[in-house]
Amino acid sequence: MEGAAIDLTGIDAAFHAPVDALARQMAAHGTRREEPVRATFGLLGDRWSTLILLVLGMGTWRHAELRRVLSRLGAEEGISQRVLTLKLRTLEREGFVARHVVESVPPKVSYALTPLGAQLKAQAERLIDWVNANRDVILDARARFDAQDAD
């Protein structure tokens, strides 16, 4: 937890106190792409990672099966082999996904959630539930925004 010594030069003095409190909070969020919070949020927000977490939440999958499921359920257009490998690698590096290889010819590779990944999936589901509970509020806000925009 670094985040000390934030330079507030140029920010109105009236804001120093609240900004100071905020600085601690934002230090917790982290500023660099490598920061775990930023990295995790980035994963949840990308096109496939959350979907992958949900699918892996059901059990262990081979690469090809996983890809087929994502291609059927995830979107009109499916995920490319390259991107699935990429996303799985990132999820593995962060400790959310475990990759298991059985040495045969050809080798059998399978993926599953780690305990940490299962926790993250639970967190994601909480957020999904919150959004869905407020789905109508959001759609209303959009409708109002788009309507006034058309003036």
Added chain:
Amino acid sequence: MEGAAIDLTGIDAAFHAPVDALARQMAAHGTRREEPVRATFGLLGDRWSTLILLVLGMGTWRHAELRRVLSRLGAEEGISQRVLTLKLRTLEREGFVARHVVESVPPKVSYALTPLGAQLKAQAERLIDWVNANRDVILDARARFDAQDAD
């Protein structure tokens, strides 16, 4: 809630049952970019929106002040005027941010969280806390991954 009639052709029969359960869950997540869940996750995952939510959580800010704070606390490099406007527009459209204009010369524009936006900020903070609680697990996983990678 559409999401009925998922085509499972080509997916091994052994997977039909779990995939079917999964289909309902993924329908809740939504597949299209316009889906509230996808859109909200995308916001939380982008470079600035979560930071903006945190700053607005402290009160009402003018555009320029907001930008100065983000440029000091948010990253080595600050947010551009254009991107801040863009992000605020999106947050406003989703109903998370309220934009208030006082008609003067020049007009005074200020931004604050809506009640819904405050809820989202709380959700984001929950996730931030979870990641920070597991920060070391994540960093360990990365270290192990990078080490075996170097073989």
Added chain:
DNA sequence: CGGTATCCTAAAAGATACTG
């Protein structure tokens, strides 16, 4: 079958200049 390499497109974000 899983993975990589190469190439390409689309989308996000930054820099800069300008307007009411």
Added chain:
DNA sequence: CAGTATCTTTTAGGATACCG
């Protein structure tokens, strides 16, 4: 001061072919 327009850079993602 807030916002827009234009241009450029960066990054995510997709298509395809090939390798062990």
